[in-house]
Amino acid sequence: MTQEKKDKRCAILQAALEIFAENGFHGSPTSMIAEKAGVGTGTLYRYFENKDDLIRELHKEMDLRAREVILTDYATTLPIPERFFKLFSNLIHYTTANPREFRFLEQFYNSPYGIAVRQARLQDPENLEADPFVALFGEAKKEGFIVNLPTEVLMALTAGPAFFLTRSKLAGFINLDEELIQNTIQALWKAIKR
Numbered sequence: 001m002t003q004e005k006k007d008k009r010c011a012i013l014q015a016a017l018e019i020f021a022e023n024g025f026h027g028s029p030t031s032m033i034a035e036k037a038g039v040g041t042g043t044l045y046r047y048f049e050n051k052d053d054l055i056r057e058l059h060k061e062m063d064l065r066a067r068e069v070i071l072t073d074y075a076t077t078l079p080i081p082e083r084f085f086k087l088f089s090n091l092i093h094y095t096t097a098n099p100r101e102f103r104f105l106e107q108f109y110n111s112p113y114g115i116a117v118r119q120a121r122l123q124d125p126e127n128l129e130a131d132p133f134v135a136l137f138g139e140a141k142k143e144g145f146i147v148n149l150p151t152e153v154l155m156a157l158t159a160g161p162a163f164f165l166t167r168s169k170l171a172g173f174i175n176l177d178e179e180l181i182q183n184t185i186q187a188l189w190k191a192i193k194r
Helices: 003-023 030-037 041-047 051-070 080-097 099-109 112-122 132-142 151-170 178-192
Strands: none
Touching: 003 030, 003 041, 003 051, 003 099, 030 041, 030 051, 051 080, 051 099, 051 112, 080 099, 080 132, 080 151, 080 178, 099 112, 099 151, 132 151, 151 178
16 A cells, blocks of 8 residues: 555544544544545545445554553563553553543444454453453453453443543543542452452
8 A cells, every 4th residue: 555545544544533433423424534534535435345344444443552552561471460450550541541532442342333343352251462351351260369250241340430430531520640540440450359
């Protein structure tokens, strides 16, 4: 792919991110995305088969970016509680620092697009690359560190509150400093530990 093509594709993805984060999937016609990207609608369809393809491709890009940040300084050799704190600390810092990405990813994972992705990740619970949280919960259950609940329940008990915290911070309801982040993660750990 030439640099010009890469630039146009990136411009379309960036415009889609901004518009999906603001208007949702249904309120974001491809014509609006193309206009924001500074390309014609026909050009958009040269890079993406349709809006569904654009959403899926944007998810791949955002998921890779998020995963890279979430796995910063994470090592499977660390004790399980330390890994839990590292993942959730990185997650909260990432989501609060990247509100558009957070809004897009949250919307994606709560849509039919994301449900299929989540189901696939649950099928491979030991694959850190598929989902570091699922892998950690699987190992922590095996080792007896946490309660033996289905992974989706563990995610609801931990990631759900973490995402609510992010939404509250982004809406201006709370001042989220490092002490509050760490105290929150401590509470999340207490909610699931044996």
